[in-house]
Amino acid sequence: xxxxxxxxxxxxxxxxxxxxxxxxxxxxxxxxxxxxxxxxxxxxxxxxxxxxxxxxxxxxxxxxxxxxxxxxxxxxxxxxxxxxxxxxxxxxxxxxxxxxxxxxxxxxxxxxxxxxxxxxxxxxxxxxxxxxxxxxxxxxxxxxxxxxxxxxxxxxxxxxxxxxxxx
Amino acid sequence: xxxxxxxxxxxxxxxxxxxxxxxxxxxxxxxxxxxxxxxxxxxxxxxxxxxxxxxxxxxxxxxxxxxxxxxxxxxxxxxxxxxxxxxxxxxxxxxxxxxxx
Numbered sequence: 307x308x309x310x311x312x313x314x315x316x317x318x319x320x321x322x323x324x325x326x327x328x329x330x331x332x333x334x335x336x337x338x339x340x341x342x343x344x345x346x347x348x349x350x351x352x353x354x355x356x357x358x359x360x361x362x363x364x365x366x367x368x369x370x371x372x373x374x375x376x377x378x379x380x381x382x383x384x385x386x387x388x389x390x391x392x393x394x395x396x397x398x399x400x401x402x403x404x405x406x407x408x409x410x411x412x413x414x415x416x417x418x419x420x421x422x423x424x425x426x427x428x429x430x431x432x433x434x435x436x437x438x439x440x441x442x443x444x445x446x447x448x449x450x451x452x453x454x455x456x457x458x459x460x461x462x463x464x465x466x467x468x469x470x471x472x473x
Numbered sequence: 474x475x476x477x478x479x480x481x482x483x484x485x486x487x488x489x490x491x492x493x494x495x496x497x498x499x500x501x502x503x504x505x506x507x508x509x510x511x512x513x514x515x516x517x518x519x520x521x522x523x524x525x526x527x528x529x530x531x532x533x534x535x536x537x538x539x540x541x542x543x544x545x546x547x548x549x550x551x552x553x554x555x556x557x558x559x560x561x562x563x564x565x566x567x568x569x570x571x572x573x574x
Contacts, residue, residue: 314475318483325487328506329494341506344487348513351483354475355524357533360516360540367540372509372547379502379551383558394499394565405493412485421477423525435530436537444534451541458545465552 314354321347332395334384338377345369356429359436480521488514501554501564505547512543 320343327340345368352361395401440448487510494507516536523532558564 311475314479318479322483322486322490325490325510328510329490329497334500334503337503337506341509344510345513348517351480351517352520355480355520357520357523357530357536360520360533360536363537363540364516367544368509368513372544375547375551376502376505376509379505379554382555383502383564395497396499396567398497401493401496404496405489408492409485409489412488416478416481416485421481421525423477425526425528427524432530432533436534439530439534440537447538451538455541455545458549462545462548462552465549466555 310354317347317350321351334380335377338373338380341376342369342373345373356427356432358431359433477521477525480517484514484517484521487511487517499565499567501550501557501566504566505550505554508550509543509547512539515539 324340324343324347328337328344331337331340345364349361349364349369352358352364491507491510491514494510495504498504498507516539519532519536519539521532523530523536554564557569561568
């Protein structure tokens, strides 16, 4: 095995283990920090797949934005001294059954379909291609999602704001 | 060269862990983490297909839109969770059985 493959499988193991910690940890703050390792692992996979722009976007948006929001949410909804407190869970067996059913479906799909890599691309920078596509073929989704982003922003501020006239 | 199936299997494992997280956790923030796991695994699939099957980078463009949707979803979800906590001092989703308090 080449060094890149060894590194790939190392990253895969770390990513899956930390995703397991996110799922099984009984302390929410541990889940939040394990999610950090998972997200960085995914960014590494994007590098392996030649998606340079997306790897950086993953780190900036997920790790720098969403994860901070989630940790913020954990801190706001638990008293900080409570980080050692165990959180309540649903039935482990039923949840495992649900997960196993999903795993069976996905496994069937993956192992029964013939996956043939039809194109062998050379690695090249994707940023300019993404920029061109967004302003040509993907212009409508781009505009729609910018409106959606504005709506989500205003909605989040409206929801999280204290209603002072009522209190 | 890493096979396409490797990425599909990794993303399936993370997807299943995300489904499990959503089913297992009662805490609303924990459920949000499960949703993030699922969105990430789907993104990995899209980007893997963009690399191995598509002649252009359409998969990466879809992944960008998914990342944007995930960001706005996390912001709105956390706003709702903060409101929930302010009203009831709890983020246990199994106790949220009323439309209005």
